[in-house]
Amino acid sequence: xxxxxxxxxxxxxxxxxxxxxxxxxxxxxxxxxxxxxxxxxxxxxxxxxxxxxxxxxxxxxxxxxxxxxxxxxxxxxxxxxxxxxxxxxxxxxxxxxxxxxxxxxxxxxxxxxxxxxxxxxxxxxxxxxxxxxxxxxxxxxxxxxxxxxxxxxxxxxxxxxxxxxxxxxxxxxxxxxxxxxxxxxxxxxxxxxxxxxxxxxxxxxxxxxxxxxxxxxxxxxxxxxxxxxxxxxxxxxxxxxxxxxxxxxxxxxxxxxxxxxxxxxxxxxxxxxxxxxxxxxxxxxxxxxxxxxxxxxxxxxxxxxxxxxxxxxxxxxxxxxxxxxxxxxxxxxxxxxxxxxxxxxxxxxxxxxxxxxxxxxxxxxxxxxxxxxxxxxxxxxxxxxxxxxxxxxxxxxxxxxxxxxxxxxxxxxxxxxxxxxxxxxxxxxxxxxxxxxxxxxxxxxxxxxxxxxxxxxxxxxxxxxxxxxxxxxxxxxxxxxxxxxxxxxxx
Amino acid sequence: xxxxxxxxxxxxxxxxxxxxxxxxxxxxxxxxxxxxxxxxxxxxxxxxxxxxxxxxxxxxxxxxxxxxxxxxxxxxxxxxxxxxxxxxxxxxxxxxxxxxxxxxxxxxxxxxxxxxxxxxxxxxxxxxxxxxxxxxxxxxxxxxxxxxxxxxxxxxxxxxxxxxxxxxxxxxxxxxxxxxxxxxxxxxxxxxxxxxxxxxxxxxxxxxxxxxxxxxxxxxxxxxxxxxxxxxxxxxxxxxxxxxxxxxxxxxxxxxxxxxxxxxxxxxxxxxxxxxxxxxxxxxxxxxxxxxxxxxxxxxxxxxxxxxxxxxxxxxxxxxxxxxxxx
Numbered sequence: 001x002x003x004x005x006x007x008x009x010x011x012x013x014x015x016x017x018x019x020x021x022x023x024x025x026x027x028x029x030x031x032x033x034x035x036x037x038x039x040x041x042x043x044x045x046x047x048x049x050x051x052x053x054x055x056x057x058x059x060x061x062x063x064x065x066x067x068x069x070x071x072x073x074x075x076x077x078x079x080x081x082x083x084x085x086x087x088x089x090x091x092x093x094x095x096x097x098x099x100x101x102x103x104x105x106x107x108x109x110x111x112x113x114x115x116x117x118x119x120x121x122x123x124x125x126x127x128x129x130x131x132x133x134x135x136x137x138x139x140x141x142x143x144x145x146x147x148x149x150x151x152x153x154x155x156x157x158x159x160x161x162x163x164x165x166x167x168x169x170x171x172x173x174x175x176x177x178x179x180x181x182x183x184x185x186x187x188x189x190x191x192x193x194x195x196x197x198x199x200x201x202x203x204x205x206x207x208x209x210x211x212x213x214x215x216x217x218x219x220x221x222x223x224x225x226x227x228x229x230x231x232x233x234x235x236x237x238x239x240x241x242x243x244x245x246x247x248x249x250x251x252x253x254x255x256x257x258x259x260x261x262x263x264x265x266x267x268x269x270x271x272x273x274x275x276x277x278x279x280x281x282x283x284x285x286x287x288x289x290x291x292x293x294x295x296x297x298x299x300x301x302x303x304x305x306x307x308x309x310x311x312x313x314x315x316x317x318x319x320x321x322x323x324x325x326x327x328x329x330x331x332x333x334x335x336x337x338x339x340x341x342x343x344x345x346x347x348x349x350x351x352x353x354x355x356x357x358x359x360x361x362x363x364x365x366x367x368x369x370x371x372x373x374x375x376x377x378x379x380x381x382x383x384x385x386x387x388x389x390x391x392x393x394x395x396x397x398x399x400x401x402x403x404x405x406x407x408x409x410x411x412x413x414x415x416x417x418x419x420x421x422x423x424x425x426x427x428x429x430x431x432x433x434x435x436x437x438x439x440x441x442x443x444x445x446x447x448x449x450x451x452x453x454x455x456x457x458x459x460x461x462x463x464x465x466x467x468x469x470x471x472x473x474x475x476x477x478x479x480x481x482x483x484x485x486x487x488x489x490x491x
Numbered sequence: 492x493x494x495x496x497x498x499x500x501x502x503x504x505x506x507x508x509x510x511x512x513x514x515x516x517x518x519x520x521x522x523x524x525x526x527x528x529x530x531x532x533x534x535x536x537x538x539x540x541x542x543x544x545x546x547x548x549x550x551x552x553x554x555x556x557x558x559x560x561x562x563x564x565x566x567x568x569x570x571x572x573x574x575x576x577x578x579x580x581x582x583x584x585x586x587x588x589x590x591x592x593x594x595x596x597x598x599x600x601x602x603x604x605x606x607x608x609x610x611x612x613x614x615x616x617x618x619x620x621x622x623x624x625x626x627x628x629x630x631x632x633x634x635x636x637x638x639x640x641x642x643x644x645x646x647x648x649x650x651x652x653x654x655x656x657x658x659x660x661x662x663x664x665x666x667x668x669x670x671x672x673x674x675x676x677x678x679x680x681x682x683x684x685x686x687x688x689x690x691x692x693x694x695x696x697x698x699x700x701x702x703x704x705x706x707x708x709x710x711x712x713x714x715x716x717x718x719x720x721x722x723x724x725x726x727x728x729x730x731x732x733x734x735x736x737x738x739x740x741x742x743x744x745x746x747x748x749x750x751x752x753x754x755x756x757x758x759x760x761x762x763x764x765x766x767x768x769x770x771x772x773x774x775x776x777x778x779x780x781x782x783x784x785x786x787x788x789x790x791x792x793x794x795x796x797x798x799x800x801x802x803x804x805x806x807x808x809x810x811x812x813x814x815x816x817x818x
Contacts, residue, residue: 184777186746205778205816212746212777213816 002077003052007067010046018066024056055079182209190215261374264406265356269348280465291464301454307486324384329482331355331375337475343429344465358407361394371407421457431466435459492673500642501531504649518545519571528573555581559588562604572608589658590633607661611753618789623754628660629731635659636730640705642672647682664703687734693723697741697748704751711807746777747814756784778814
């Protein structure tokens with residue numbers, strides 16, 4: 001008798017699982033306890049084992065796709081038996097909800113969810129297979145597993161049930177998130193060949209049907225992004241980009257070469273992992289909507305002050321300030337830590353490929369943040385001139401909107417107001433802002449001696465949906481190292 | 492190349508085949524003394540005499556049967572139906588005798604016969620005289636079905652049909668008899684059966700059209716060109732055997748298909764082409780195959796309603812826009 005394989009509950013907070021890899025394919029023999037798939041939960045990648053023996057008759061969700069808890073994701077049965085009724089049921093959201101409820105209640109009662117699930121369904125007269133919780137395979141999100149394992153065909157989407165199932169259920173879930181994808185055959189084929197995840201596209205055909213031109217557009221933007229990657233190895237080398245971005249589609253791509261200095265910063269979107277979505281969801285319930293946390297460090301500014309003094313002595317026209325130096329160092333550090341030069345986009349984390357620094361400028365009745373675009377590639381003199389010019393026009397309220405929007409990171413400096421240390425509020429959708437305090441001589445211990453040093457305290461506010469503590473700390477380490485040794489700007 | 496009407500092209504084909512092979516003869520209502528109801532047989536009685544060009548009474552089943560018998564004993568009859576609507580009376584001979592005899596005699600009898608005449612709509616001849624019957628005949632193994640859309644195709648295909656050793660149903664179109672076109676002057680110009688012709692090359696949408704719908708589809712393609720959509724127009728020319736490979740190749744290139752036909756949609760040739768495309772090129776489709784067919788009603792007599800019942804340029808344009816997702 002055929003049994004259903006449902007998305008099991010593999011972690012206490014799991015709501016849905018992303019199928020990272022099928023270990024068996026349709027038509028393979030499976031026996032009880034044998035691993036059949038790897039599932040990416042909000043915590044880890046878990047192995048899912050078969051609870052019944054037979055032939056894996058039908059796979060209902062493809063690798064890389066997610067399914068809510070309780071959704072039927074495969075069917076195990078005898079080689080010859082008719083499974084159309086079960087396949088039909090697979091599309092029904094009510095079925096999934098019912099199964100999920102059973103799993104949830106049994107977990108609460110302290111039972112093994114899978115076994116309780118078995119019992120519950122057997123009692124109902126239709127055996128449903130859940131799965132035994134396996135050992136985590138690895139702690140990451142299984143990006144490797146899904147990369148290079150693109151499903152060969154995407155036709156039908158996760159529930160190919162429409163033909164045999166009851167009509168009412170399928171019609172309403174004709175499209176949308178998690179529902180059945182509508183894709184023209186040539187579009188499905190092109191996507192499979194190009195390794196494009198259809199779920200990341202929105203169709204322009206009737207009823208949201210994904211059609212040929214949607215895939216062509218995705219391929220084109222992908223090509224541009226790829227060309228950009230090749231042409232800008234320096235930026236890419238700092239952090240090898242997660243491979244998963246290869247199938248990410250929405251990019252603010254530019255033609256080949258270094259990102260242009262015009263317009264908004266180019267970026268690539270990487271689909272958020274289940275873990276990242278869980279972090280985002282949970283933290284917002286704590287501090288919302290942007291869950292901030294703060295990192296403070298002390299920076300010894302003697303060398304920076306010296307460099308600034310030398311530059312201005314050589315060419316007084318340049319009028320470089322300490323703040324200009326901070327902008328430059330922040331930009332250079334951001335390029336080395338792209339995880340901080342990012343923003344949270346709900347279904348994706350957007351990584352910018354240029355550091356556009358917003359500089360908070362106090363004006364009458366408020367403040368405004370003119371943007372220094374591509375600051376990592378500008379000289380200190382250029383930055384100084386640009387900041388001066390923008391700040392002046394900001395005070396006379398003559399900035400154009402594109403001159404004060406679209407920064408990828410901001411700096412707020414209250415040092416000149418005598419503030420030692422403060423925290424700044426993130427300017428969404430940026431992921432971080434750096435609050436800079438005053439530079440003051442302090443007694444510090446160096447090599448066992450008390451000496452006087454110019455000390456500046458900076459505090460970075462981070463969006464925890466994008467940046468974790470260690471990520472932010474590593475960025476600040478780099479920032480501090482360069483600012484304390486500005487010669488590294490030359491290195 | 493000479494520019495002549497389709498009527499003249501058919502006349503040339505008949506004359507050349509009557510001259511070439513003494514076994515060829517014509518038979519039908521008004522083909523001889525009256526020179527054909529549509530003057531396709533003009534001058535042939537005078538030239539070939541009444542043993543070769545024979546008037547019959549109004550007895551379609553009878554003279555179709557005579558033709559099948561003559562073919563069985565080695566002659567090559569060309570049977571004219573004044574219109575294919577009248578062939579309905581002769582279907583027993585066409586389907587039960589002509590189409591089956593070679594098979595049922597174990598190959599002892601060849602049936603080299605052509606049934607020809609105009610099919611489809613004419614000008615206000617109402618429901619019983621405006622029918623497109625190609626799907627009836629194409630349904631049966633044992634009969635070839637040919638539908639030319641240009642004078643050159645008409646001539647080349649009719650000559651080949653007369654030389655074929657199997658029954659051929661050769662359906663002309665009354666509205667097209669006066670259409671002019673270039674016909675090659677080459678001696679003994681023939682066109683093989685079962686080979687489609689690409690009437691216009693294009694890259695975005697394939698329009699499969701036959702007979703009367705070919706010029707209409709070409710006009711629609713011109714209109715779509717202005718709208719930035721490149722249409723390929725394919726005329727199968729022979730309905731059976733159907734040159735599906737040419738159509739499939741085109742669909743693999745364009746990914747979108749409109750099938751235009753004068754006949755009713757239900758169980759029509761367009762339905763068959765659509766099914767073949769879905770079976771053979773499903774993975775290449777970007778949109779459902781769209782048919783543009785004659786209205787699914789008996790042909791109205793009223794001129795304004797008759798016009799509405801036959802597909803026109805605008806209907807094909809609308810269908811092309813639909814499969815190209817322009818609306």
